[in-house]
Amino acid sequence: MLWLLFLANLKMVFRNRQxxxxxxxxxxxxxxxxxxxxxxxxxxxNMAVVDHAGDEVSQQLLQGLQTIESLKLDTKRSEEEARRAxxxxxxxxVLVIPAGLAQGVGGAGAVTLxxxxxxxxxxxxxxxxxxxxxxxxxxxxAVQGGQRLLGMEMQGVNARRVGYFDFLLPGFIGMxxxxxxxxxxxxxxxxxxxxxxxxxxxxxxxxxxxxxxAQVLAYLVLSLVQAAIILMAGLFLFDAKVYGNILWLFPLVxxxxxxxxxxxxxxxxxxRSVEAASGLGNVVAIPMMFFSGVFFPTDTLPTALRVxxxxxxxxxxxxxxxxxxxxxxxxxxxxxxxxxxxxxxVVSGVLAVRIFRFD
Amino acid sequence: xAKPVGxxxxxxxLEAAQPIILVEALTKRFGALAAVDGVSFEVRRGEVFGILxxxxxxxxxxxxxxxxxxxxxxxxxxxxxxxxxxxPERAKERIGVQLQASSYFEHLTLVEILExxxxxxxxxxxxxxxxxxxxxxxxxxxxxxxxxxxxxxxxSIAATxxxxxxxxxxxxxxxxxxxxxxxxxxxLITALHREGRTVVLTTHYMEEAQELCQRVAIMDxxxxxxxxxxxxxxxxxxxxxLVRLLTSTPLPPDQxxxxxxxxxxxxxxxxxCLLASSDASxxxxxxxxxxxxxxxxxxxxxVITATLEDVFLALTGKQLRD
Ligand SMILES: Nc1ncnc2c1ncn2[C@@H]1O[C@H](COP(=O)(O)OP(=O)(O)O)[C@@H](O)[C@H]1O
Ligand SMILES: [Mg+2]
Numbered sequence: 117m118l119w120l121l122f123l124a125n126l127k128m129v130f131r132n133r134q135x136x137x138x139x140x141x142x143x144x145x146x147x148x149x150x151x152x153x154x155x156x157x158x159x160x161x162n163m164a165v166v167d168h169a170g171d172e173v174s175q176q177l178l179q180g181l182q183t184i185e186s187l188k189l190d191t192k193r194s195e196e197e198a199r200r201a202x203x204x205x206x207x208x209x210v211l212v213i214p215a216g217l218a219q220g221v222g223g224a225g226a227v228t229l230x231x232x233x234x235x236x237x238x239x240x241x242x243x244x245x246x247x248x249x250x251x252x253x254x255x256x257x258a259v260q261g262g263q264r265l266l267g268m269e270m271q272g273v274n275a276r277r278v279g280y281f282d283f284l285l286p287g288f289i290g291m292x293x294x295x296x297x298x299x300x301x302x303x304x305x306x307x308x309x310x311x312x313x314x315x316x317x318x319x320x321x322x323x324x325x326x327x328x329x330a331q332v333l334a335y336l337v338l339s340l341v342q343a344a345i346i347l348m349a350g351l352f353l354f355d356a357k358v359y360g361n362i363l364w365l366f367p368l369v370x371x372x373x374x375x376x377x378x379x380x381x382x383x384x385x386x387x388r389s390v391e392a393a394s395g396l397g398n399v400v401a402i403p404m405m406f407f408s409g410v411f412f413p414t415d416t417l418p419t420a421l422r423v424x425x426x427x428x429x430x431x432x433x434x435x436x437x438x439x440x441x442x443x444x445x446x447x448x449x450x451x452x453x454x455x456x457x458x459x460x461x462v463v464s465g466v467l468a469v470r471i472f473r474f475d
Numbered sequence: 476x477a478k479p480v481g482x483x484x485x486x487x488x489l490e491a492a493q494p495i496i497l498v499e500a501l502t503k504r505f506g507a508l509a510a511v512d513g514v515s516f517e518v519r520r521g522e523v524f525g526i527l528x529x530x531x532x533x534x535x536x537x538x539x540x541x542x543x544x545x546x547x548x549x550x551x552x553x554x555x556x557x558x559x560x561x562x563p564e565r566a567k568e569r570i571g572v573q574l575q576a577s578s579y580f581e582h583l584t585l586v587e588i589l590e591x592x593x594x595x596x597x598x599x600x601x602x603x604x605x606x607x608x609x610x611x612x613x614x615x616x617x618x619x620x621x622x623x624x625x626x627x628x629x630x631s632i633a634a635t636x637x638x639x640x641x642x643x644x645x646x647x648x649x650x651x652x653x654x655x656x657x658x659x660x661x662x663l664i665t666a667l668h669r670e671g672r673t674v675v676l677t678t679h680y681m682e683e684a685q686e687l688c689q690r691v692a693i694m695d696x697x698x699x700x701x702x703x704x705x706x707x708x709x710x711x712x713x714x715x716x717l718v719r720l721l722t723s724t725p726l727p728p729d730q731x732x733x734x735x736x737x738x739x740x741x742x743x744x745x746x747x748c749l750l751a752s753s754d755a756s757x758x759x760x761x762x763x764x765x766x767x768x769x770x771x772x773x774x775x776x777x778v779i780t781a782t783l784e785d786v787f788l789a790l791t792g793k794q795l796r797d
Contacts, residue, residue: 117594124583124591131582312577316634319544319572321564322595474544 117322121330129334135300139338143292143346150284151354161244163209164190164198169217177213180255184247202232204443205278209233209244221265228267235272245270278442282357285350286365286437287410292346293339293369294404294430297376298383299397301335305384306393314474332377339373340366360444365437368447371457372433378464379429385471404430429464432456483671484569484641490556495520495642495673496541501550503536510536512697513550518675523668525688526677527783529795533697534677535575538646541675542572555642568596571640573631575647575677579619585630586615589637596638605633609663625656632663643667645676649683661687679795681783693787700790708786714738715785716755718762720748721775735761747775755780 130136165181167174182189190198190207198210210232214220220227231248233241245268252266308314317327343365350356379400387393407421408414408430414422425431432453439445439453447454494517503511511533518524526534539545541552543563552559557566579588589602606612609629614622622630628648635643648664649657657680664687667674678684684691685705692702701708709715720726726748728740736754743749752758755778766773787795 120591120594124580124587127587128580128582311579312574313579315544316572316574316577316579319542319567319574320592320595321567 118326118330118333121327122333125330125334126337129338135296135303139292139296139300139342140345142295143288143342144349146288146291147285147346147349147354150281150288151350151356161186161209161240162188162190162207163211163244164193164201164207165211165213166193166195166198167191167213168195168215169213171218173218173221174213177217177255180251181211184251186247187244199232199273202234202273205234208240211248226265226267228269231268231270232273233270241270278357281350281354282442283413283438284411285347285356285358286441287434288350289343289346289365289369290372290408290430290434290437291405291410292342293373294376294433295401296342297335297339297373298380298401299394301331301377301380302383302387302393302397303390304331305381306387306390309384309473309475310390312475318474328381332374335377336370336373339369343369358441360440360442361446362441364440364447368433368436368440368457371454371461372429375429375457375460375464378461378468381468382464382471385468385473404428409434427456429457429460486641491520493556494518495555496524496675497551497553498537498541499551499553501537501540501552502548503533503540503545504548509697511540511547514694514697514699515550516692516699516702518673519690521668521671521673522689523664523674523676523687525684525691526675526694527679527681527684527691527787527795528677528694529679529793532679532694534694535646537694538644538675538677542570542644543567544572568598568638569640569642571635571638571643573635573643573645573648575650577631578627579630579634581618581620584616584618585611585633588619589634592634593637598638600637600639605636608636608666609633610659623656625652625659628652628656628660629663632660632667636667640672642673643675645674647677647679649678649680657683681787681795685783691783693783693790695787695791701786705783708783709781712781712786712789714751714753715781716752716758717779717781718750718752718755718758719743719775719777719779720750720762720773721746722748722766723772723774726769726771730765731762734758734765 165178167178178189178191181187193201195210195212198207201207202210212230212232214227214229217227229248229252231245233244235241249268252268256266305314314324318324347358347362347365351358380397383396383400384393387396407417407425408428409425410430414425414431417425432450436447436450436453436457439450440447496518498517499515501511501514502509514533514537526537528534536545540547540550541554541559543552543554543559543566547560554566555569559566580591583591585606586602589605593599593602603612603615606615609632611622611626611630611633614626614630619627619630632645632648635645645664649660652660661683664674664676668687674687676683676687688705690702690704691708692699693708694700701711703711725746728742728748731737731740731748731750734750736752736757738751738753740751741749750758750762759778784795787793
């Protein structure tokens, strides 16, 4: 029976052209807009300088580097941190000053600095390299009258460079799934109550739990299809980057969607009409859409707001989605996000059962 | 003629002998309002039982309590021997319920809906057969949104019959339909009766109750104010008949008044004479004999029988429809 009802629900979901259109159209509009007008922020050349020498010559070197306008220096990281930041795409370059710089320069041998670069950034690498080389030449000239005491070598690193669009794509997946689940479920429940379909079902021997389980299953399947389509549009039409295992996305979407469906169910139970249900659904969905980090990282929010926002169900979903997609981490490295999502499922589920009414 | 009920639904003889529905002191309150206020009645196997009353009388509430869809505040509702307040699930398998103004899934075809509802029951009738029964075979592949009002109601009855129920509840099955569609539905309900099913229907159309029901409960403000066959309800009125008479020459009213069972005589301004009678079967022969004796030529003679509308008016002092 559950299977049959599930199939019937799938049919209904896919035949409800209007709702379906919104489910896909809405997030895809965002994908297209942001994909076409790449709002990728122009990245200033961020360079971490790791100073293993820590002597007067390296101080001079640093001061000199600081005067170069096109470079934004960061001297606080250890070499390990700097390398990881480069690999994660947080900074563009790392310049490593070896230990014993002063002795080297004072003695006979030449000293070689190492410039670590992200291999994918070919043209920019050449530019930065020439900037640094010109600087080293001028240092050589000033210090030792043209004797080449300082040299430089470039080392390529494979970095994950996360552009703004890559950051947005998991956001759009989360947003699309959330919107459709909340508003779709809210309107369907309100409609079924208004049309007395719920009551009609209650007049049969079918258990209501079976009825709703079938409905939830159908929506879960649709959310997977939805996520896959948004993902593919981003990947194939706009060349978004995904570094992690894409398959992690699906259990995450299902886990979070259970909460969204419950929230929709609650909205549909409270609302007196279909219109009110869709309005109430939007009241729940829209703040999350703006504050839970679809468009910008939640760290940029004022602290007071961030404290609240981190507990909303969309926030842990997006955190975990970005973690698995952009940082290539396995799902189990996000116990906090998973815990929050799980807690939401339980709380919203209990609430949904409490608030539900047939008429 | 009706098949013997016991064959089709295999009751025990004990079951068959009992009323199919027994309602005792049923009360349902919504806050201060007693929507159903101490109602008792029984429905016999195989009859079409009507609950007639104006909007807000409590018909739907009473029906839904009996069906097990609402919990009564107090009282007892036995359906097929099952207490529907205690074990609603057990009764559901064997009854068919049409809700007032309910709808069905918009995005499924008629066949798909019937298939789905059928699977909810152990006993079921094939969708094609159901659609044929209600005359919607050609609409099998369309959706409810494409049906007319009358077709929707017929489909709703088809959905009520998916489990081949011995007891069918129809809540205002013809409200809002045009006369043609209403006739159509009456035929369908009569067919259900002929198949041996028990039908309980609510209506606020007195013609409907009169036409379809073996017995009618008249309900007002949560109470049953009268319950009987339509004919007997009418006969219980002090003056259930009006004899309308036109003769070639005017007649003396005082002599007409003395005829058997005549209660009053009025002269219509169009030359007609109106005789209010408590029993037309006594008034008519006396009138004809009297006319014969006077040698008066009858140009027009008709007997107008009171309706359930008049019964309702007499019992409650108000019209069925406002
Ligand atoms: N769920 C409810 N809550 C409050 N009042 C109700 C409810 N259902 C019905 N009523 C009231 O009970 C009375 C009887 O309603 P109903 O049974 O629908 O009458 P009918 O079917 O005869 O038109 C009406 O006054 C109606 O407003
Ligand atoms: Mg009603």
